[in-house]
Amino acid sequence: MLLLSFMSFYFFYGHGKKAVWIFTCITILVCFELGLNYRFGLQDVPFGNQTTYSSFSKKINATVADLNPDHNLFRVQNKLSGSVLGYHTPYNAYNDAWTFQFAGTSAYTSTLNEKTLDTLTNLGIYSKNERRFNYVDTNPVINLLLNVKYQLSYENGQLMTQQNKEAIGSGFFMQNDQIKLRDGAVFSNIEAVLQGILPSKKPYLVKMEANDETQAEGNLLLYAPNTEWTKTDAIFVNGQKHQTHVTILSNQLFNLGYFKKGEHVEIKFKPDDLMQAKKPDFYTLSNARFQHLLQHLQTNALTLTEGKGDYLSGTVNTPNETNKLFLSIPFDEAWQVKIDGKPVPKSQVMGNFIGISVPKGKHAITLSYYPKVVPFSLLLSTAALLTGIVIRRRK
Numbered sequence: 001m002l003l004l005s006f007m008s009f010y011f012f013y014g015h016g017k018k019a020v021w022i023f024t025c026i027t028i029l030v031c032f033e034l035g036l037n038y039r040f041g042l043q044d045v046p047f048g049n050q051t052t053y054s055s056f057s058k059k060i061n062a063t064v065a066d067l068n069p070d071h072n073l074f075r076v077q078n079k080l081s082g083s084v085l086g087y088h089t090p091y092n093a094y095n096d097a098w099t100f101q102f103a104g105t106s107a108y109t110s111t112l113n114e115k116t117l118d119t120l121t122n123l124g125i126y127s128k129n130e131r132r133f134n135y136v137d138t139n140p141v142i143n144l145l146l147n148v149k150y151q152l153s154y155e156n157g158q159l160m161t162q163q164n165k166e167a168i169g170s171g172f173f174m175q176n177d178q179i180k181l182r183d184g185a186v187f188s189n190i191e192a193v194l195q196g197i198l199p200s201k202k203p204y205l206v207k208m209e210a211n212d213e214t215q216a217e218g219n220l221l222l223y224a225p226n227t228e229w230t231k232t233d234a235i236f237v238n239g240q241k242h243q244t245h246v247t248i249l250s251n252q253l254f255n256l257g258y259f260k261k262g263e264h265v266e267i268k269f270k271p272d273d274l275m276q277a278k279k280p281d282f283y284t285l286s287n288a289r290f291q292h293l294l295q296h297l298q299t300n301a302l303t304l305t306e307g308k309g310d311y312l313s314g315t316v317n318t319p320n321e322t323n324k325l326f327l328s329i330p331f332d333e334a335w336q337v338k339i340d341g342k343p344v345p346k347s348q349v350m351g352n353f354i355g356i357s358v359p360k361g362k363h364a365i366t367l368s369y370y371p372k373v374v375p376f377s378l379l380l381s382t383a384a385l386l387t388g389i390v391i392r393r394r395k
Contacts, residue, residue, distance in 0.1 A: 052086030073304040074149035105135035116330040119351030124253025147328040171302030177324040208282040218287035222254040224280035310369030327354040334371040
């Protein structure tokens, strides 16, 4: 109101030197009012600490660069908490892969492929909506399929890296490429995928019975669909709070820890009545069978190296006449695959990953990303440019 009064006074009485004085007062008043609005409007916003973020970002960039001097393709799981990076709000590491220049395990993007997202959620990765996903709780199966080679964490005041031995490469051979994933059937899907890679007479996932004793040695996994996780304060395993690296408790696959066969595991939820309506399932990933699978795959695993632009290359040795090679890269028609320099067809396997048939022997595998829209866009741009030149000359 005060500003409006000044402007009205300037309109009716502002002439000569008086007008300059009134205009100066109005300018000062506007700046003052904008400053107050900015101050009071943002005073309760929990901004992060820019100095802390800048300093720690440099450490992460240097660490990531040291992890990959040969420019091989693998993923890194960022398990840093938001407070370490200077955040004062919930932090889910969605875009850290872009920020720190590594292939990550989370994203928030409007261009996320629907089939890829369905594949990830059907394997137990968290997703709030169609634009985002986050690999919350580490487990060996996802590390193998996505080639998640390293974890970044912060312990005892130091930035730490941990290598996942099950991340054997960007590709490996599988015996059955016709595996179909079912919506929401996470444990069944994981079992089907592992059986498709290397069939086993005994299951890879062994259910924990009602007596709360593990039936195999390995990582104990939890998946509880249709649960109101917003009402959950915490999960306790043998009295210890199970802590994930981001502030998410939702319908993703939880890894509750490594246990020996026959070990009693007491699992409680807070509040206690959360799971009365629907009991969750607990399965142990048999370490013996999973390690046997890894030993089988390691000899002929594929390591891809990043070249200039969207170009990947590597060498693989196929043991049998024709094998299906699984690549830990989401399927997209824009990927062009070549074996020994010759284009080969690709297919969707294990949900929405790339699969290619490779003949027996040692072969060079190359992939390049070239969307079909690129030549059309170039043609359209060229036509527009020529049209502009013709019109200009006629004038």
